Every structure is written in C-alpha cells, then in structure tokens.
Amino acid sequence: MKSKIGIVFLFFIVVVYLFNTYIQNLKQKDIDNILTLKTESLKVSTRAILDTYYSVTKKFYFDITHNDEIMEMLKRFKTSSENEKKILRGKLYRKLYKEYKLLQELSVYQFHFHTFDGKSLLRFDQPYLNGDALIDFRKSIKNAVINHKETIGLEAGRVYSGFRYVFPILSKDKGYLGSVEFSISFDALKYKLISNLNLIDAKFIIKKSESYDKVFKHLRALFSKSIIDDDYYIERVSYKQKDIFIKIIKELKKQYNIKKLLSQQKNFSLPIIYDGNGYSLTFLDMKNTSGESIGYIVAFDEFERLLDINKKYSFLFEIGILILMMLFALIIVVLYQFDKLKSDTKKLQKLIDLQESIVILTDGNKFEYANKSFLEFFGYETFEEFLKEHNCICEYFEDKDDFFSLDKIKQGEKNWIESLLNIPLKQRVVYIKDKDGIAHMFNVNISKYDNETYIVSFNDISDTIREKYQLQKQVVKDKLTDVYNRSYFESNIHKLIKFYKSEDLKLGIIFFDIDFFKSVNDTYGHDVGDYVLKTLADIVKNNIRKTDKLIRWGGEEFIVIASVNNLEELYILAEHLRNKVQDFRFDKVEKITCSFGLAIHKDDIDIYKTVKLADKNLYMAKQSGRNKVIS
Amino acid sequence: MYKLFLILILFLTLNAKEITYRFAPLPTKNIEQNIKEFLPIHVYMKEKYGINIKYVKLKNYKDILNGFKNNTIDIAYLGPLPFVTLYNEYKQIEPILMIKQKNGNAKYRCVLAKFKVDNIDFSKKIKVALTQPLSTCGYYMSSILLKKKFNKDLKDEYYNYEMSHTKALISVVEGRYDMAGAKEDIAKKFDSLGVEIIAYSDYLPGFSIVVNKNTISKKQIRKLQKIFLNFTDEELKKIGGIVSRGIVKTSVDDYKSLNIKMKIPQKGNINEE
Numbered sequence: 001m002k003s004k005i006g007i008v009f010l011f012f013i014v015v016v017y018l019f020n021t022y023i024q025n026l027k028q029k030d031i032d033n034i035l036t037l038k039t040e041s042l043k044v045s046t047r048a049i050l051d052t053y054y055s056v057t058k059k060f061y062f063d064i065t066h067n068d069e070i071m072e073m074l075k076r077f078k079t080s081s082e083n084e085k086k087i088l089r090g091k092l093y094r095k096l097y098k099e100y101k102l103l104q105e106l107s108v109y110q111f112h113f114h115t116f117d118g119k120s121l122l123r124f125d126q127p128y129l130n131g132d133a134l135i136d137f138r139k140s141i142k143n144a145v146i147n148h149k150e151t152i153g154l155e156a157g158r159v160y161s162g163f164r165y166v167f168p169i170l171s172k173d174k175g176y177l178g179s180v181e182f183s184i185s186f187d188a189l190k191y192k193l194i195s196n197l198n199l200i201d202a203k204f205i206i207k208k209s210e211s212y213d214k215v216f217k218h219l220r221a222l223f224s225k226s227i228i229d230d231d232y233y234i235e236r237v238s239y240k241q242k243d244i245f246i247k248i249i250k251e252l253k254k255q256y257n258i259k260k261l262l263s264q265q266k267n268f269s270l271p272i273i274y275d276g277n278g279y280s281l282t283f284l285d286m287k288n289t290s291g292e293s294i295g296y297i298v299a300f301d302e303f304e305r306l307l308d309i310n311k312k313y314s315f316l317f318e319i320g321i322l323i324l325m326m327l328f329a330l331i332i333v334v335l336y337q338f339d340k341l342k343s344d345t346k347k348l349q350k351l352i353d354l355q356e357s358i359v360i361l362t363d364g365n366k367f368e369y370a371n372k373s374f375l376e377f378f379g380y381e382t383f384e385e386f387l388k389e390h391n392c393i394c395e396y397f398e399d400k401d402d403f404f405s406l407d408k409i410k411q412g413e414k415n416w417i418e419s420l421l422n423i424p425l426k427q428r429v430v431y432i433k434d435k436d437g438i439a440h441m442f443n444v445n446i447s448k449y450d451n452e453t454y455i456v457s458f459n460d461i462s463d464t465i466r467e468k469y470q471l472q473k474q475v476v477k478d479k480l481t482d483v484y485n486r487s488y489f490e491s492n493i494h495k496l497i498k499f500y501k502s503e504d505l506k507l508g509i510i511f512f513d514i515d516f517f518k519s520v521n522d523t524y525g526h527d528v529g530d531y532v533l534k535t536l537a538d539i540v541k542n543n544i545r546k547t548d549k550l551i552r553w554g555g556e557e558f559i560v561i562a563s564v565n566n567l568e569e570l571y572i573l574a575e576h577l578r579n580k581v582q583d584f585r586f587d588k589v590e591k592i593t594c595s596f597g598l599a600i601h602k603d604d605i606d607i608y609k610t611v612k613l614a615d616k617n618l619y620m621a622k623q624s625g626r627n628k629v630i631s
Numbered sequence: 632m633y634k635l636f637l638i639l640i641l642f643l644t645l646n647a648k649e650i651t652y653r654f655a656p657l658p659t660k661n662i663e664q665n666i667k668e669f670l671p672i673h674v675y676m677k678e679k680y681g682i683n684i685k686y687v688k689l690k691n692y693k694d695i696l697n698g699f700k701n702n703t704i705d706i707a708y709l710g711p712l713p714f715v716t717l718y719n720e721y722k723q724i725e726p727i728l729m730i731k732q733k734n735g736n737a738k739y740r741c742v743l744a745k746f747k748v749d750n751i752d753f754s755k756k757i758k759v760a761l762t763q764p765l766s767t768c769g770y771y772m773s774s775i776l777l778k779k780k781f782n783k784d785l786k787d788e789y790y791n792y793e794m795s796h797t798k799a800l801i802s803v804v805e806g807r808y809d810m811a812g813a814k815e816d817i818a819k820k821f822d823s824l825g826v827e828i829i830a831y832s833d834y835l836p837g838f839s840i841v842v843n844k845n846t847i848s849k850k851q852i853r854k855l856q857k858i859f860l861n862f863t864d865e866e867l868k869k870i871g872g873i874v875s876r877g878i879v880k881t882s883v884d885d886y887k888s889l890n891i892k893m894k895i896p897q898k899g900n901i902n903e904e
Contacts, residue, residue: 093801128820
C-alpha cells in the first residue's frame with residue numbers, strides 16, 4: 001500500500017510539475033504578447049523622434065550652407081594662419097550662437113563644426129575645446145571628409161556619445177569645407193519617450209568601449225557605470241535616480257541574467273513585480289553608424305496587467321492543484337478501499353478454501369471465486385481454466401424433479417441466486433455431476449457478502465437424500481413383491497392424477513387378484529403362495545409400461561395405475577396381462593389365473609370411488625367365472 | 632580641497648563614533664559637478680574612517696553665511712572674496728587648508744579679457760560681463776583692474792552677472808559684452824576663440840576649506856590640519872579628486888590683503904534682453 005501511495009504521489013508530483021509548466025507557459029505567452037507591444041511601441045516612438053530630429057537638423061544644415069557669410073568663413077578657415085583661425089572660430093560662434101540656443105531648446109545638445117581635414121573646429125557646448133583630430137575616432141566624420149556624404153546614427157565621441165546627424169559642407173564649386181554635426185541629447189530622447197509612452201523613467205546605457213574609453217580623459221567623470229551592468233555606462237548621471245528604478249534593477253538582476261541578455265544585442269523586455277506593483281523594463285538595442293550594437297535604450301514602465309495576469313494564472317493554478325489534490329486523495333481512498341477489499345477478499349478466500357464443501361463467490365451472473373473443493377469436484381487445476389469453458393456453476397445444475405435448475409427460474413427473477421432465495425431453504429437443492437459423472441446433490445446456502453457479492457456454499461447431501469429415498473422406497477414398497485404398496489398409492493395418487501391431467505391422459509385403474517389363491521396356500525403352503533405372489537408381480541411389472549404403476553393393494557389383490565386415452569386401451573392392457581398370467585407356468589402350482597376389474601377415473605369423483613368401481617367390476621369378473629376382464 | 636577637508640574631518644573623529652559633517656560646496660557650480668569633484672575623497676573617507684558627508688546645496692554665499700551663523704553648516708569650500716566677505720560678518724569661520732589651482736599654484740590671478748577684433752570705444756560706457764557678486768574675479772577685481780588699466784569706474788559702466796567665468800567669457804565671444812572679468816586660467820582657454828587678456832591682477836590667495844569654529848572644536852581643527860598637511864603630493868594624487876592638485880596651510884592672515892571695504896552690487900545694471 002505504501003509503495004502504491006508513493007507511486008501515486010510521484011505521479012501527482014509529475015502531474016503538478018507538468019500542470020505548472022503548462023500554466024507558466026500560458027502566462028508567459030500572455031506576458032510576452034504585451035511586452036512585445038511595449039517593445040514595438042518603444043521602437044516606433046524612438047524612430048519617430050529621431051526622424052523628426054533629422055528634419056529639424058536638415059533645416060539648420062540647409063540654412064548654414066545657404067548663408068554666404070558662414071560659407072566664406074569656412075572657406076577662409078582652410079587657408080588661414082592659426083591666429084586668423086582663432087578669430088574665425090570666434091566669429092563663427094558669434095554668428096551662430098543664437099541658433100545654438102534655439103537648438104538647445106530643441107534638445108540638440110551638440111552643434112559642432114569640423115574642419116575640412118576632420119578636426120574639431122567649434123563645439124558650441126564647449127567652444128574652448130577644439131582642434132582635436134576626430135577623423136580616426138568618428139566614422140561619420142571620415143565619411144564626410146572622404147565621401148562627402150551625410151551620416152545619421154548613433155556614434156561615440158570625444159565629449160559625448162550621441163545620436164548624430166553629420167552633414168558635409170560643400171562650397172558652390174563643390175570644394176569640401178568641412179562638416180557640421182548635430183547631436184541629440186539622450187536626455188531629450190529620454191524625456192520625449194517618457195512623455196510619449198507615459199514611462200516612469202528611461203535610460204540610455206552605452207558600452208564602456210563606446211563611451212568612457214573614447215571621451216577625453218578629463219570628461220570621463222561625466223560617465224558613470226550603469227547599475228544595470230558594469231560593462232555599460234550612463235552619461236550625465238543624476239545622483240537622484242529614482243529609488244524605485246535602482247531597487248527594481250537590483251531585483252531584476254536576481255531574477256535574470258541581464259549580462260547575458262545584453263550580450264545578445266537584441267531587443268528584449270523583462271517583467272517584474274516589486275512591492276505589489278507590476279513593472280517592465282524594455283531594452284531597445286541601439287546600433288552605431290557601422291551597424292554594431294553599442295547600447296540600449298531602457299524604458300522603465302508600469303505593467304499593471306502583469307498583476308492581473310499573475311492573479312489569473314495563480315487562481316487557475318490553485319484551482320488546478322486543488323482538483324489534483326482532491327483527485328490524489330480520491331485515488332488514495334480508492335486504493336485503500338481496493339486494498340482493504342483485496343485483503344478482505346483474500347481472507348475470505350482463505351476461509352473459503354478451508355471449507356470442505358464447495359463455496360463460490362458470485363453476484364449471480366459473474367463468477368468471482370471458487371474454492372479448492374470446487375476445482376477438485378469439477379476437475380480443474382485453476383479457476384481461470386474453469387472460466388475459459390464456463391461462466392457459472394449453474395450450468396451444471398441438472399433438471400430433475402425435486403431439484404432446482406435454471407429451468408425453474410421464474411419470470412422477473414434476475415438470476416439463479418435470486419430464484420433460489422425466493423424458494424424455501426429445504427428446496428434449495430441442486431443436482432450436479434462431478435468430473436467422473438457421479439451425481440451429487442447439494443443443499444445450497446446463500447449468504448450476502450456485500451452489496452453485490454454472495455457467498456454460495458454447496459453442501460453435499462447426496463448420502464442423506466439417497467438414504468431418504470431408500471427409506472421412502474421402503475415405506476411405499478411391498479417387501480415381498482417389491483412393488484408399490486397402498487401407502488404409495490395414498491401418497492402419490494393425487495400427483496399422478498394431476499400429472500395425467502396435465503398430459504391430457506386418463507387415469508385407468510386395473511384391479512385384479514389371483515383366482516383361488518387360498519387353495520394355493522392351503523395346498524402348497526405359504527412359501528409357494530409367496531412365490532406365486534412375487535412371480536405374478538414380476539410378470540405384471542414386465543408387461544406394463546414404465547409410467548404405469550403396480551401396487552399391491554392387499555393379500556392377493558393388486559392395482560395397476562395406467563395412463564390411457566380411453567377404457568378400450570385399458571381393457572386391452574388388462575386383457576394382455578390376463579393372458580400373460582394365464583400362459584405363465586409356475587413351479588409346483590403350474591398354472592394360475594387372475595380376474596380383472598377396470599375403471600377410468602373421472603375428475604369430479606373421488607379416486608377411492610374409482611377404485612371401488614374397479615373392485616366391483618373385479619367382483620363381477622369373479623362371479624362370471626373368473627379369469628376374465630370386466631370393465 | 633574638499634577631499635582634503637573630508638580626510639581632515641575623518642582623522643579628527645577617528646576615535647569617535649561615526650560622524651556626519653554638513654558641507655556646503657561652491658554655490659557657483661552645480662551640485663553634480665561638486666559631488667563629482669569630492670566623490671573620491673568622500674568614498675575614501677567613508678570606507679576607511681566611517682565619516683559621512685552630507686551635501687548642503689545652497690544657492691548663494693548669503694545662504695552659506697546664514698548656514699554658518701545658524702550652525703547648520705560645519706564646513707564650506709570658498710573662494711577668497713566670499714571668505715573675506717563672510718568673515719567680516721561672522722568671525723567664527725576660519726580657513727584651514729588651501730587647495731591648489733589646476734596649474735599647481737596656490738595663488739591665482741584675475742584678468743579682464745575681450746574678443747580680439749572688437750574695438751572698444753572707451754569714450755562711451757562699456758559693457759562688462761561678470762561672474763558672481765561674491766566671486767573674487769567678479770565685480771571686486773574687475774572694478775580694480777578697470778580702474779587701474781583703463782581708468783574707468785565699473786560702477787559707472789554697464790555690467791551684468793553671467794554667474795560663471797566661462798559664461799562671462801562666452802558672452803564676450805557672442806558680442807554681447809565688450810569685456811569680461813574671469814580667472815586667468817579660464818580666460819586662457821578661450822584663446823582659441825580669439826579672446827585676449829587685456830589686464831592682469833596681482834596674485835591672490837586661492838580657494839580654501841573653511842570651518843565653523845562653533846561646531847568643530849579647535850583641537851579637532853588643528854589635528855585635521857596636521858594630518859592633512861602630512862600627506863605627500865603622491866598620497867593626495869592617489870586619493871584623487873580635487874585634493875590631488877595639492878594642499879597648503881592657510882589662515883585668515885593670507886586674506887588680509889584683500890580690500891573688502893568695497894560695496895559690491897548684488898545685481899547688474901543692465902537689462903540685456
């Protein structure tokens with residue numbers, strides 16, 4: 001039992017595991033659908049913002065390249081001395097600083113002119129910082145110098161990294177004068193994303209190699225390690241970062257391998273529940289102008305539906321577990337009951353096996369068990385062998401008078417058990433032949449074991465019945481002639497009447513006695529007299545039908561009870577007997593005759609009156625000369 | 632300088648329980664810049680000695696003065712003029728350590744600078760860009776230099792506060808002002824933009840760590856001074872941050888040369904926009 005419970009428990013654990021996996025998969029699918037939408041929204045919104053900036057910066061670029069004064073300054077810058085360049089730089093700043101302020105209001109944080117040979121000409125955000133070579137650091141500037149092409153995209157720089165729009169500046173004669181760059185502040189992008197998408201916060205994290213390692217050393221302090229991952233830095237870090245953001249990042253790190261996710265350089269979104277609220281962090285992969293992933297936009301957003309989804313699937317899981325537990329309990333109970341039943345049945349079978357009589361367990365239709373005595377009786381090794389050939393012990397019940405058989409099952413009775421239970425105990429006797437064909441008679445005892453099973457024991461009462469029959473035989477038979485006596489007549493005549501009637505036959509009485517029997521006794525003695533009586537009985541027995549009954553009525557008087565259709569048939573039978581007796585040669589006595597009186601019994605009169613009528617006819621036969629049949 | 636100060640505070644309280652000092656950095660710089668300059672020494676002090684620094688963000692020198700008076704500030708990092716100005720009003724403050732300039736000098740100069748190609752017409756009122764009212768190189772030294780070099784009284788000219796040296800110099804490049812008063816080293820950075828220095832001051836005492844004697848005992852102050860001055864330049868560089876420039880001892884005497892009797896206007900006299 002314990003091992004069974006163990007197996008069921010293991011099965012339960014496996015089912016719970018599978019169920020949980022299934023629920024988690026469903027839940028994850030729901031969450032993923034929403035997170036995918038969030039990622040797409042972030043992607044589209046970012047693209048829309050950057051495209052808008054492209055239009056804005058392109059307009060500024062157009063204005064610059066169509067301003068003759070500026071173009072002249074840039075042209076002169078190519079050939080001026082160092083001192084003249086300083087003046088030109090100052091003048092350029094003076095010319096465009098108002099535009100720069102406007103750009104700042106539009107969150108374009110860097111407005112930067114580059115020289116024709118790829119050096120910094122003028123940074124409007126840090127105008128005193130110039131002259132440094134950029135061509136080897138910045139592919140966008142290299143593209144402008146070499147190919148005179150514009151470059152749009154994310155790029156690391158010596159001061160900041162940013163989303164850049166770099167446009168080449170060409171004179172009217174197509175001479176290359178340098179380039180101008182507009183960089184979008186990540187803060188601008190961040191605030192616009194926060195505003196457009198109603199985010200809690202947004203960050204831009206950029207690889208160390210593309211930020212901290214590339215900027216001027218004295219500006220490295222403007223970068224700080226991102227709390228999201230050590231390999232990523234964040235610009236213009238505010239020391240007043242939202243506490244909730246920091247806490248959630250810490251929690252996320254416990255739950256996810258963020259470093260690994262970042263290394264995959266793909267967009268991803270992570271859900272998290274913190275302090276009873278749902279949040280999501282969406283990471284949008286940002287590539288530089290060479291198509292390399294160099295950072296992520298991280299959108300920190302509320303995700304209230306996460307709680308609903310969690311609640312929904314937690315509820316489903318709990319309900320599922322409850323059902324499984326109930327099922328588990330039910331299985332245990334069933335197993336226990338089954339085990340108990342099996343144990344009880346085994347005990348019962350053991351007990352049954354100990355019984356000498358045949359005992360079976362059955363519901364009346366299905367045969368469930370039989371003891372060893374049963375198998376020995378029918379000559380089977382195992383119960384299964386028996387079942388291959390038979391369905392029921394009742395198949396062996398033989399149809400005999402005074403014995404129960406399947407033919408005796410009445411209408412409305414479900415089976416032989418019910419039928420047996422409906423008859424008195426004394427009559428629950430069946431007649432069965434054993435493996436050797438020897439007949440046995442059993443008294444059937446039926447006890448209810450449970451709602452469906454009966455214990456049926458077959459007690460062999462063959463000897464008792466045989467003794468009874470013997471006794472009965474002794475009582476109803478004449479000792480001398482071994483034919484029925486008057487007691488038999490009295491006990492059975494009504495049954496016979498009933499039987500003949502049911503067969504639509506008539507009961508005929510042949511009353512006969514030996515003519516001058518007294519003289520036989522007187523002449524030859526009683527032994528010869530007895531011999532004559534016995535021999536006469538044999539002659540008659542041999543000349544009547546098996547269904548006919550010969551009865552010694554008293555002294556030398558006999559009665560034959562015969563079934564006939566009419567008196568003529570009875571007369572023929574009597575005449576036949578008279579002739580047989582007349583023709584027989586007895587020892588010593590030689591020859592005797594008998595006189596016969598006949599009568600046909602009528603239903604409405606007493607049988608004894610019929611006998612009397614036959615006796616009267618016998619008297620008539622005697623009176624008319626003996627050895628005659630009078631009807 | 633701040634780092635030095637923090638270390639000083641740390642050693643002062645070595646045998647004491649964890650202590651928190653309320654520190655007011657330069658109001659002319661934003662809080663983030665200040666924190667970045669002092670963060671290395673802050674972290675070092677906290678990890679090594681359990682001394683914590685609480686940054687008190689104040690908008691101007693007046694607030695710092697009030698902070699000292701109300702005993703809500705223990706330490707401040709101040710330029711020479713602000714110190715002298717505050718000292719004249721409240722004698723319970725004392726400069727204990729001077730942090731060197733980036734160029735390694737403990738002292739510095741103020742200058743007047745202009746865009747090279749601009750011709751200033753001194754026959755008319757000129758426009759001068761200034762840093763902050765209590766900045767040494769602001770109204771105070773600019774008025775001295777203007778008088779000395781061009782015989783002009785600043786109070787009679789146009790002036791306005793741009794609130795930082797860099798902004799004052801940029802305003803000159805932009806053409807909004809004829810000249811700007813600023814620190815020499817900052818003005819020199821603008822050489823590449825055609826900015827030239829047209830007047831130099833004498834060397835002035837530098838920025839210093841100033842303590843509130845009402846909230847820090849004399850014994851603690853002297854002990855801190857001793858400990859920090861025992862640091863070698865290499866040790867200070869190793870600590871990093873602003874103290875890596877180097878530290879020298881200072882006192883009220885170093886600031887006596889400054890004439891703080893001048894009345895410094897708190898607002899400019901032009902409405903540029």
